[in-house]
Amino acid sequence: MDSKLAPNLATTLEQYLASEMEQHAIPGLGVTIARDGHILHVSGYGLANVEHNVRATPDTLFHSGSTGKMFTAAAVLMLIQDGRIGLDHLLKRYIPEGPESWNEITISQLLSMTSGLGNFAESFAPMPIRDKIVPINQWQDHSDEQLIALAALSPLLFAPGESYAYSNIGYVLTGLIIARICGKPYYEFLRERLFQPIGMASAREASWFDIVPNRAAGHSLRNDRLHNNQWTAPTLLRTGDGGLYFSPRDIAHWFVELDSPRMFNPDSIERMFEPALMRDGRPAFNGYALGWQNSEARGHRKIRHGGTWDGFRAEFIRFPTQRLSVAVLANLEQAQVARIGQEIAGLVEPAVAAYQPIAETNPGATQRDDDLLRAIAARRASRDAFSEKAWQEWSHNWFEQALGETETDLAAVPLELVDHVGDGAAYKRRYRLPTGRYHMHWMVQRAADGRVTEMRFHME
Structure with missing residues (x-):
């Protein structure tokens, strides 16, 4: 544990997390707290791997799930700073073989979930398209071309810019666009341009085949029993919709970068968090920006994103007024990391304390x-x-x-x-x-x- 929290707060935090893990059968957690550009707390709790009784530490690697979207969006913002892409550029400028339905989709709409694209249906064998949702076999590896072809089969849910729908397909395509621009996978670009320069020393793409030091194992609960997570094909672990490994310590450096940016100019940081607008001028109901959602807690702006994949859960929270950031990483698919993250934020800053049920008066x-x-x-x-x-x-x-x-x-x-x-x-x-x-x-x-x-x- 690396902690600069006051001793009584550190004890309260540890007791709270121990209770949560016991009550909800969570094998292991990683927790990061940063404030005003400084790392306050980085720690692992419980077990990274239940079978081998390996303890979780600040350097345990967890799967990002959809929190990886913020890094895919960050890569696009870095390419914008380089003058190599624009948010108003059309998707088909980079994937010209796409269908006519993609003609009006912009990069901004891909990143803000307003493109009209939806999600694949998860399957474990070849299946027909049902209810206009294209299945993707999680046990089959896919080439970039196959992923594009599958995405091309997916009908738009609405005209680009007219509404909002959470879309993994949009971020899969964004990752492939980054690769075409840079001549390397999006995660290699991130490693060279972001992870290594800011100190995210162990952040990397997810992989079944590589020997990955300090990797946690993903788990799920079935009939109240803990199980290892099911196998997923290698490609589908590392697509641009959320295919990274990182540790609590890595995320501490990410939070410091967001508070005191070195790789991004101020306009890029502002754009990252600013809710996108639909064509009628309204934001999406959850204030989706570029890989982050805008919310509020007790009247204070809250910027967050969660993720679930491969038996892992992740939650990143930022309170910009309080200059407070919290991340919770778990190796259990059912872990309620968003609730845990909000509780932790409230322990550090009572102004954003989590809501609790109150007595009925009416x-x-x-x-x-x-x-x-x-x-x-x-x-x-x-x-x-x-x-x-x-x-x-x-x-x-x-x-x-x-x-x-x-x-x-x-x-x-x-x-x-x-x-x-x-x-x-x-x-x-x-x-x-x-x-x-x-x-x-x-x-x-x-x-x-x-x-x-x-x-x-x-x-x-």
């Missing part, structure tokens, strides 16, 4: 909001339940965007009241929705006439 209000949530989940929300402004905002795809981000059916999710202002007809309430590996937070504000004037969903 059961009728909760029932009214519960009915609204069920109506939204059933896609039958009434226009009369919203003010004109709120309805115009949400009826243009935001309902679908919110539902698309959940891991479970919102119709079956209980509401946990965590904050409220006002107990009359006019009020502002916040609920926590347990939706699988994440908690989603729902803020709903009503006027005196009972209509919704503002509503937001945020990932914890």
